[in-house]
Amino acid sequence: MAISSLHATTSLHSPCTTNTSFRQNQVILFTTRSSRRGSTRHGGGGARTCFQVSCSADKPVVIGLAADSGCGKSTFMRRLTSVFGGAAEPPKGGNPDSNTLISDTTTVICLDDYHSLDRTGRKEKGVTALDPRANDFDLMYEQVKAIKEGKAIEKPIYNHVTGLLDPPELIQPPKIFVIEGLHPMFDERVRDLLDFSIYLDISDEVKFAWKIQRDMAERGHSLESIKASIEARKPDFDAFIDPQKQYADAVIEVLPTQLIPDDNEGKVLRVKLIMKEGVKNFNPVYLFDEGSSITWVPCGRKLTCSYPGIKFAYGPDSYFGNEVSVLEMDGQFDRLDELIYVESHLSNLSTKFYGEVTQQMLKHADFPGSNNGTGLFQTIVGLKIRDLYEQIIAERAGAPAEAAKV
């Protein structure tokens, strides 16, 4: 066995911080840092748990996905997991209200689990869940760091059904560890642990349309209560969530269409994929000719377009002082199988075979956004993350990227 794989972890539930949010019936695991081989000793009940540190080539690649609630994180995660093959499921035999999703390659945790104040606590203190004071960033940092080092963690669970903090769940280091939620890039220490970061930037008009669709149609909320909830969150969203986009390696910005004058339906979308230049292991996608500025209306013989049509744009730009490439799609596809025509004009897609983007989109045609730029760009970012992962693993193993293909 490789020497590195013999080492035991010393970190479970954060040894450096006290999570006061835990309820009394929880077993809090304290770790003695001296334990080095195979076992870790905990206070509060004398439990012993064995955790292994994997060799450096196996250590997780960590991805951050930030967005407000109801902005498509879960949908994006389902697309990402599918790129790696296999379905993602909650931890087997665990808390049925767990927010975690595990597949063969990926483990996605929801950062809501680091709320330090439960629903009642937030109400009493008059803070929203978006407020940093309602979240335990020390614990988030300790645990993301531990996972990145190949150590298992005991992560708390925020129960969205009860609004309480449930006993923690065991999370083993996966190949790809995704932290999704409100604040993956808020804390500088956590941000520095990310190998790649994404921000879903949904404009107010579109967010409102999506919220109405979900919370009115599926959850029976009234229009007034949806409006009130969006308004109540807005100041904290602007102060704590939105600024994170400046740090993202890729931003998917979703805006109302420009193809329909004064559109207020929010069904046809204009979506931008903003890709930072110079990010290690990430080569931005381009349309036709890298670095040039292009607009393209592909509607013609090869692509069926009903009103209002489809318009692509591509070119260099600046975003929060960073050099970026921007790929934009306004409009929606009538026939998803014809997407292959668009795919064949895009380069640097990191596909493994011709038509992989189209195949992925067809596979999940029932996911929200599959007929527009949201689904297309989420799929492309998923492929870029797979490529980034393969490059990192190959680099660590000192092998060509081919050898690390999943």
Ligand SMILES: Nc1ncnc2c1ncn2[C@@H]1O[C@H](COP(=O)(O)OP(=O)(O)OP(=O)(O)O)[C@@H](O)[C@H]1O
């Ligand atoms: N690309 C899209 N196009 C249209 N509607 C969408 C899109 N993505 C998400 N939605 C709408 O928003 C709702 C929330 O999506 P999703 O569950 O993926 O978001 P989320 O960020 O994970 O939400 P939450 O944080 O509240 O769990 C969906 O039910 C759907 O109505």
Ligand SMILES: O=C(CO)[C@H](O)[C@H](O)COP(=O)(O)O
């Ligand atoms: O912004 C959110 C992220 O999902 C939630 O509103 C937050 O986690 C609080 O959850 P709940 O409303 O279930 O108490």
